[in-house]
Structures are given as C-alpha cells and as structure tokens.
Amino acid sequence: MSESSKLADAARRNFLARAGVAAGAAAVAPGVFLSTSTAHARPADEPVSSEKRWGILVDTTKCASDCNDCVTACENENGWGSSEPNSDAAQKAHWIRSVTIKNKATGFAKTLPMMCQHCETPPCVDVCPTGASFRRADGIVLVDKHICIGCRYCMMACPYKARSFVHEDLHDQKPWAPRGKGTVESCTMCDHRVDKGQIPACVEACSADNHNALIFGDLYDENSEISQALKAKDSVELRADLGLNTGVRYRGI
Amino acid sequence: MKLSMNYREIEGSSTGFWILLGGLALVIALAGGATLYMEHEGHYVTGMNNQIVWGMPHVFAIFLIVAASGALNVASIGTVFGKPLYKPLGRLSGLLAIALLLGGLIVLVLDLGRPDRLIVAMTYYNFKSIFAWNIILYNGFLAVTVVYLWMMMERRMNRYYRPAGLVAFLWRLILTTGTGSIFGFLVARQAYDAAIMAPMFVIMSFSYGLAVFILVLMASYNWTRRPLGDAVLLRLKNLLGVYIAAVLYFVLVFNLTNLYATEHHGIERFILLDGGIYTKLFWIVQIGLGSLLPLAMIYHPTIGKSRPAIATAAALVIVGAFAQLYVILIGGQAYPLEIFPGYEVVSSAFFDGQVNSYSPSVWEIALGVGGIALALMIVTIGVRVLRFLPESLEDAAVDPHAKGA
Amino acid sequence: MLALLLLLLPLAATADSDKDGEKEALPFSDLTFPEPARHYSAEQKCVQPVEEMRKNHMNYILHQRDETVHRGIRTRRYALEECVNCHTAQDDKGEYVPINAPDQFCYSCHSYASVKIDCFQCHATKPVRPSTLNTPEADATDSTEKLSNDIRQLLASEGQAQ
CATH class of the missing domain: 3.30.70.20 (Alpha-Beta Plaits)
Known part of the structure; x- marks a missing residue:
C-alpha cells in the first residue's frame, strides 16, 4: 500500500518536473520566434497561440x-x-x-x-x-x-x-x-x-x-x-x- | 363557483376512430419513408440549397412549435388569470401543447444534416447560441407541461395546480421569445435582425395555438357526440379575433419600421411589391385570407355564431399562419444578402445579389405533414386512454349563470 | 432505463447458465470472429501495444481529434491518417482498398461488434501521401507524447494505490 503510494509520488514528481520543463520551453519559445519575421513552422506539438492573428x-x-x-x-x-x-x-x-x-x-x-x-x-x-x-x-x-x-x-x-x-x-x-x-x-x-x-x-x-x-x-x-x-x-x-x-x-x- | 366537472376518456371503438388513427399512422409512415430517403441520399434531393438553407420542414416545425406554446394559453387563462370558463379546457390545452411541440421537434430534428448526432446536440452546449437555449427551453416545456397536467389531473396534487400553471405560463412566454429570437438575432440579414421578432412570435403563438385548439375541440366534441355549448365556443372565437388583430398590429409595426429606414427599403419592396410568390402569399393569403377574412367572419353578427363559419375562420388562420411563416422564413432568405453596400453584383459564381429560388420537394412536405399527423395522433391516443375531455361542455355545465343556452 | 435493462440482459443470461451447473453455450458463441483483410506494416510496430490499441484506440483518436481541430496540434502518432496509411491493404493489382470496405481492417471488426464508425463519411479512406510517422521531425516534436505517457503512468499507479 505505502510502497505503491511512494511509487505514485515518484511518478507525480517526475511528471511535474517534466511538465515544468515543457511549460518553460513554451514560455521561451514565443520570444525566440519573435526575432524571425518570416513565416516559420510552429512545432507540431505546440498549440496555436493568440499571440498571432x-x-x-x-x-x-x-x-x-x-x-x-x-x-x-x-x-x-x-x-x-x-x-x-x-x-x-x-x-x-x-x-x-x-x-x-x-x-x-x-x-x-x-x-x-x-x-x-x-x-x-x-x-x-x-x-x-x-x-x-x-x-x-x-x-x-x-x-x-x-x-x-x-x-x-x-x-x-x-x-x-x-x-x-x-x-x-x-x-x-x-x-x-x-x-x-x-x-x-x-x-x-x-x-x-x-x-x-x-x-x-x-x-x-x-x-x-x-x-x-x-x-x-x-x-x-x-x-x-x-x-x-x-x-x-x-x-x-x-x-x-x-x-x-x-x-x-x-x-x- | 365550485364546479364539478366530469372528465372521461373517449370511447374510441367506432369505425371512424380507427379510420382516423389508421389514416394518421399512414401519413406518419409515409413521412418516415420520405425522411429515410432524404437522409440516405442527402439534402440534394430536397429543394433546399446553400442559398435557402431552411426550407419547408422549418416552416412546419416552427408552426408546430409556435402553436404548441399558444395552445397552452387556454389552460393559462383558466389557471393564471382565474377565468372559470377556461378551466375545463385546461387538460386538452396541455395535451395539445405537448403533442404539437413533439410533432414540431421531430420535424426539426429529422431535417438536420446529422440527425444521428442528436446526442451531440444534447451534450455540447454553446450558451451564447439562442438555438442551444431553445433546446433547453423545448425540453423544459415538455417537462413543465407534464407536471402541470399532473397537478391538474391528480386530485391530491390539485393544490399545487396554480403555481404549476404560473411556471408553465412564464416558461411558454420565454420559449416563444426564444423562437422569435432565432430570427431576431440574425444580424446580417435584412429580413430579420429585429427585436420585435420575439414579441411578434409570442402573439403569433396565441393566434396559431388557439386556432388549432378550436379546431381540435370542435372535432373531438363533434365526433364523440359530446355537447359543446355556445358559451365556450363563442368566447374562444372572440378571443381568436383579438389575437388575429394583435398579430396584424405587430406585422404593421414591423413593416412600418422597416419602411422608415432606407437600408430596409429593398427587402420591404421585395415582400410588399415585387417579390412574386412572396408578395402574393403576404397580401392574398396572410393578410387577406388568413387575417381580414377570419376577422370579418368572427365579428359578423350572424355568421360569427355559425359553427361551420367559426371552424372555417380557425382553419383560415392556420392557412394564413403557414403563409406568414413561409414569407418570413423563405422570403427572408430568398432576398439576397447585402454584402457590398453601394455596389450591385454583376456576376458571381455563387448567386450573390440574386433573388434565390426555392421549390419545396415532395419529401420535405411529407416530413412536415408527418409532424402534424404525429401531433394529432398523440392527441387522439391521449384522449382515448386518459381523462382529458370533459363529458359535457354545454353552457349549464361550464357556467351555471349563463344566460339563455 | 429501458436501455439499461437491455444492457443487463446478457448478464442475466450468464448468471442463469452458471446456476445450471453444466455450462451452456452462450448466445451467439458459435459466431466466428471475422478475419479481416488486414495489413500491418512490416517495419513499423503499432503506436501502442496491440492489446492497448484494441481496447482504447478510440480514445487516442478522439483525443487527437480535439487537439488537432481546436488547438492546431499536428503530431502524427495518433493521427487518423497514419492509421489509414498503415492499415489499408492492396488488392491484386496493387490498388489500395478503402479501409472502410466491409472486409477491411476497421469494418470487419466494427460490424462484428455492431459499432458504427463515424470517421469515414468525412475522412480519407486510402493513403494519399507518404507516412511521416517515423521521420526525425515527427519524433523530435513528440514531447506531448512523453507528457501523456507520464500522465498515464501516474494514473495507473494511483489506481494501484487505491
């Protein structure tokens, strides 16, 4: 019981850490792309953003x-x-x-x-x-x-x-x-x-x-x-x- | 003033009853076949297209839905406004409202491009859409009316009958406001986009619903040989006269407002002067046959008391109602969208700037008529199995103080 | 309510046969599972273990559908087009057979299970362009994939904990 909940905790920490990295990447990305004015390919896994119209x-x-x-x-x-x-x-x-x-x-x-x-x-x-x-x-x-x-x-x-x-x-x-x-x-x-x-x-x-x-x-x-x-x-x-x-x-x- | 009224199921064993039931079942079966054909082939077999996107099924469906709301009016007058003469009519009024609404909804649903996705319509809601609200209003109306009928028909529940009637009354007004707003909220089209659409539909519902109620009442009492006195019938027909006049008033105000604004002159000219079938339907059928003629008949000192004349007047109101909805719905779409103000369209690959044509197919009409047949079937079976109809509506029974009789 | 009763009917039938002691054949158990003209790519394993896909393919497709249509996410791993690319079979002449033909991958099983598919009224039923499932850019951008795996793992372990 406690063993598996420890496992769950580990998995949760792991998940949160990776999610954090992903969120960070998403936050940085627009800044990176702003410098290029031509059309560029948005990564396939990134949602469309309201920064653009x-x-x-x-x-x-x-x-x-x-x-x-x-x-x-x-x-x-x-x-x-x-x-x-x-x-x-x-x-x-x-x-x-x-x-x-x-x-x-x-x-x-x-x-x-x-x-x-x-x-x-x-x-x-x-x-x-x-x-x-x-x-x-x-x-x-x-x-x-x-x-x-x-x-x-x-x-x-x-x-x-x-x-x-x-x-x-x-x-x-x-x-x-x-x-x-x-x-x-x-x-x-x-x-x-x-x-x-x-x-x-x-x-x-x-x-x-x-x-x-x-x-x-x-x-x-x-x-x-x-x-x-x-x-x-x-x-x-x-x-x-x-x-x-x-x-x-x-x-x- | 405590009246004891005896309600009883109709006998429903005569040949006439079975012919009626069989006839309605046949019409429903034909409509079912037409629907299967339309759904299987796709809408290309109908008269509808990308210019006239709502056609004959919507004329029938909106008539039935609007009339449903109006049919409940009779019960409301008895319950909410406490008029004893109307109380014996309340049960039939509720039954008719439910039946008409179901008939209308089934037509509406079966005309969808994807009727198999009804579950999507019930589970995904966009609350900014008046259409989504109407889905809730329609379902709620059925529930509210069923409860209302239960309070009316179950003796132990009679004490809750007034609040239930009040809820049903308010719900009904909101419902028809919603139906009218389907058109009132269409900002882009010259023929719609008017707040008056909502109250106009409410008044239209009073008139359409009462006309249907009168016909159903007269038919059921006539065919079951139950007495129906003048006190009830003459009161109802006078009320119908008031409603017809009220609808005329709203039509007048709506068109006058449009005539004042130059930007609406095009659509007014189209409907009132040179719109071909729509102009004819408006003046001859809606105004002439459907409003002025029944008004004259109803208020004529001698004709107004003749039963065939009253039935004819009610039938004419229904004919006028179909004309009115056809002009609003189809006429409003036939008139081209004003996409380039100040410009005329010289050529377009998609019929811009042209009056769009529509000829309803037999399938669409069959579907619509099927909706009416379904509503009448529900009423027929309803009065056969449950106690909706008073045994007698003769003058002495409904109002002991009635003079003459 | 009626639908619920109907759903419960088969259960009732099983219960009865257990009581009788000797196992009677279940209704329809003489039906054989149809063998579809199926096709799997030799180089490419399915995007999840076969057992998982048999049970949950619709959830992957449904999730991807909303992500793509509403959020413009265009990862390829669970794209319906890639299912079609991989699972369509060719006939004797080398022509692709629509995946929704009666004996093909989707429909053979779906008609057996009496589950209507709503995909192919709109979606293409044959491969049109080459698969991009294994291209480097498709793999490189699949970080949502890692995330969703983490979520799945998390949910699974929480399920065990309870």
Whole structure:
C-alpha cells in the first residue's frame, strides 16, 4: 500500500518536473520566434497561440476580371468543386468564389474573391448550438465537423454567405481537408498548411502567377508584410457596419 | 363557483376512430419513408440549397412549435388569470401543447444534416447560441407541461395546480421569445435582425395555438357526440379575433419600421411589391385570407355564431399562419444578402445579389405533414386512454349563470 | 432505463447458465470472429501495444481529434491518417482498398461488434501521401507524447494505490 503510494509520488514528481520543463520551453519559445519575421513552422506539438492573428489582404486593383486562379487552387487543395455530382449549382459547395461588382452610382466595376472573412467576433460562432463553429486562438474560424449537427443556423447568420452545406455523400476526400455529407464547411485559411508554416493555397497560386493580389500574414506582427501593407495604404472590411473586425480585408473597393 | 366537472376518456371503438388513427399512422409512415430517403441520399434531393438553407420542414416545425406554446394559453387563462370558463379546457390545452411541440421537434430534428448526432446536440452546449437555449427551453416545456397536467389531473396534487400553471405560463412566454429570437438575432440579414421578432412570435403563438385548439375541440366534441355549448365556443372565437388583430398590429409595426429606414427599403419592396410568390402569399393569403377574412367572419353578427363559419375562420388562420411563416422564413432568405453596400453584383459564381429560388420537394412536405399527423395522433391516443375531455361542455355545465343556452 | 435493462440482459443470461451447473453455450458463441483483410506494416510496430490499441484506440483518436481541430496540434502518432496509411491493404493489382470496405481492417471488426464508425463519411479512406510517422521531425516534436505517457503512468499507479 505505502510502497505503491511512494511509487505514485515518484511518478507525480517526475511528471511535474517534466511538465515544468515543457511549460518553460513554451514560455521561451514565443520570444525566440519573435526575432524571425518570416513565416516559420510552429512545432507540431505546440498549440496555436493568440499571440498571432492570421489575415489576408486582397488588393482588388490587382485582380483581373477573368482570373480564377485562387478559386482553382483552393478546389485542388481542399478537394471541393467537382466532388458533388448530384447537387445542383445552388447546392454545390463554395469555399471561395469570384464576384464582379459595380458601383451603383459611378459604374466602376471590380472583380474580387469572396470567402470566409475570419471575423474576430464571428456571428456563425455566436449562433452555433453545439460549439462546432469556433474561432481558433490564432483567429482562423473553423467548423469542428465532429460535433456539427447540420442545423445550418451558421449559414443563416453569416453576413458573407461564406459557408456551404454538403448535400450528398462524398468520396476520396483529402486527408488534410476532411469534409462530408450533412455538415457545414467553409474556407479554413488552409489551416493544415499554415500549421506547417506555409501560406494558404489561394495566396500561393496568386503570387505564383505574379498577380500578387493576396497577402497572407500575422496581423499582430507589426513587421509582417500584411501589417506593413495595411498601414501603408487604405483598405476596408466588408460590412464594416457590423463591427466584426474581419481577418480578411480588401483594397480598391 | 365550485364546479364539478366530469372528465372521461373517449370511447374510441367506432369505425371512424380507427379510420382516423389508421389514416394518421399512414401519413406518419409515409413521412418516415420520405425522411429515410432524404437522409440516405442527402439534402440534394430536397429543394433546399446553400442559398435557402431552411426550407419547408422549418416552416412546419416552427408552426408546430409556435402553436404548441399558444395552445397552452387556454389552460393559462383558466389557471393564471382565474377565468372559470377556461378551466375545463385546461387538460386538452396541455395535451395539445405537448403533442404539437413533439410533432414540431421531430420535424426539426429529422431535417438536420446529422440527425444521428442528436446526442451531440444534447451534450455540447454553446450558451451564447439562442438555438442551444431553445433546446433547453423545448425540453423544459415538455417537462413543465407534464407536471402541470399532473397537478391538474391528480386530485391530491390539485393544490399545487396554480403555481404549476404560473411556471408553465412564464416558461411558454420565454420559449416563444426564444423562437422569435432565432430570427431576431440574425444580424446580417435584412429580413430579420429585429427585436420585435420575439414579441411578434409570442402573439403569433396565441393566434396559431388557439386556432388549432378550436379546431381540435370542435372535432373531438363533434365526433364523440359530446355537447359543446355556445358559451365556450363563442368566447374562444372572440378571443381568436383579438389575437388575429394583435398579430396584424405587430406585422404593421414591423413593416412600418422597416419602411422608415432606407437600408430596409429593398427587402420591404421585395415582400410588399415585387417579390412574386412572396408578395402574393403576404397580401392574398396572410393578410387577406388568413387575417381580414377570419376577422370579418368572427365579428359578423350572424355568421360569427355559425359553427361551420367559426371552424372555417380557425382553419383560415392556420392557412394564413403557414403563409406568414413561409414569407418570413423563405422570403427572408430568398432576398439576397447585402454584402457590398453601394455596389450591385454583376456576376458571381455563387448567386450573390440574386433573388434565390426555392421549390419545396415532395419529401420535405411529407416530413412536415408527418409532424402534424404525429401531433394529432398523440392527441387522439391521449384522449382515448386518459381523462382529458370533459363529458359535457354545454353552457349549464361550464357556467351555471349563463344566460339563455 | 429501458436501455439499461437491455444492457443487463446478457448478464442475466450468464448468471442463469452458471446456476445450471453444466455450462451452456452462450448466445451467439458459435459466431466466428471475422478475419479481416488486414495489413500491418512490416517495419513499423503499432503506436501502442496491440492489446492497448484494441481496447482504447478510440480514445487516442478522439483525443487527437480535439487537439488537432481546436488547438492546431499536428503530431502524427495518433493521427487518423497514419492509421489509414498503415492499415489499408492492396488488392491484386496493387490498388489500395478503402479501409472502410466491409472486409477491411476497421469494418470487419466494427460490424462484428455492431459499432458504427463515424470517421469515414468525412475522412480519407486510402493513403494519399507518404507516412511521416517515423521521420526525425515527427519524433523530435513528440514531447506531448512523453507528457501523456507520464500522465498515464501516474494514473495507473494511483489506481494501484487505491
């Protein structure tokens, strides 16, 4: 009896010591990484942190009216687009879409990509009954499809029509982008890539073709490219009147 | 004023009774089949899509849930406001409330993308979500009403009957406030995002619930050949008239407020003028057939006393109710989201800036009708096995001081 | 309550057969355990002893699921994708068979046990990219693994103490 409780004590001390080391490492780590301003890979076992907030700046002045590169890249990366043969056009999923708008008064027209705006206070998260719709510490708004019951209240609440409901059985999903019938989904800001220190597929495709209309980065880091770009020139949030403080911002509209 | 009222189960042995029960069972079976088909295939077989995300099942479900809350109103008037005339109606009122709520909830649950995860809905709660609160409110309503009925029907428990009735009354008001807030709390949509949604739904529940109650009461007394006096019926139909007028008032205030604010002119124009089916449903069915016509019938000096006319008026209120919910729910989603104020959408891969179309599938309608059939089945079986219905509701029985009769 | 009674029914049946003295065959005991078209990697042992995984694989997967989805923790050891990478079998032509096919690793056992799996409506059922389970970076970053082992050890020893 006493022997085993001694054992337990030893194990507890051992555990606490190691936990302390781990906590120390976690406390030091942000300081270490702060010195490098470029995107870096967070260790796989370290949780995302609220020290960062990921965002995308869309410079619509650089968007060509016939360009669809970001949309195609997203489809290929995340496996939507041609995965739902039975659904009609209004039922198919759209994580990102190209929209052309025209100023009612002046006739000035613009093409831009629309996707989840990754709000700081997302209406979809507020209304979700189970907490499946949530905002990750680093600002990415996601659906936990494990606890999504498919009630679609988040789709009613989203001001940007950013979310889709999967209307039929899917096959051959990507391992890094699970999606399935009866649950709601939307742009994940390619969290699986971001977690490895990479940039979202849409941003990568846009710069690969030298359009450079999309800038991805940490909004909390003053020295990041996106923060510098936002500071240098004007940009807007869509539906700024709602006060959602979106992570995606637009220039040129 | 102590009235001794005899409650008795209905006999339930006639051919008509079994035809009714069999018919309802058949409808429920068909609805079950339709649901299995929808769940197996996925929602692509329905008329719902990523633009109109809530469709016909939600119209039925919300009607049933709202009417459930209103159906209990009759009992509340007897218990909380102490009107003796309503007391004999209390048991049926409670039964009807439970039945309608169960019917509505089953439709709501079976339309989920993942109804198999009902347990998740019951175990994971986001308390900022009005939807999560509604799950608690709905379940609580069932429990509160069962207790209320028990206090009403068990002689030894009669002394707790008033507090139980008060709790049920308050719970019901909160419940319908919650249902209305599902729409009131949608900040992004032009058609919703209004605090008045909550009280408007409360008033709508009074009207819908009473209309259903009147029809069920008339049918059950007629089919069982039990006497139903004018004292009860005329009082109920006058009350229905007041509720119809109250709903009209709320609809008027809601639309007037929107008409005043320029940012809401688009949605108002859509519903009131050029929204096609929604405009027609609003003016012809909701306002004309569902409100003004029954009002005129109810308050007409001679027609207002005719039983077929009273039944017709109550049925028209229900027809109007479906139109109203269809316009609020589907019409509100059909009107495009205003994502780029000041801009018009020239082209979009995802129907931005366009009026969204919706044509309900037969499966969705079957599911909704199944919910109604389930509610009626619960009532039918309920009055057959337990003492819900007074043997007589003739004038002398409900109110010894009634004049004439 | 009814569900509880149903759960207790098999127990009641066993009790009866004990009383009778001579052992009667339990219901369904003539059923044979299905042999799945299983596949284990030759180089790679499972991430926990087989007995432990048989009993508790769902807990590891469930824990990892919440860590990954909500906290962005991307360790590979208990990632469902690595289960699929290792346990899918190939057919005669060398094509991978979906792991949720009736006779494959997951479903053969799960259908025997009548436990519905909710994984593969959404998750990929075949290997898509190479496993990173044994790469140096995957091992190097597995300090949560050490911690969770410590916790398990601690819990086990506390259990003995009581």
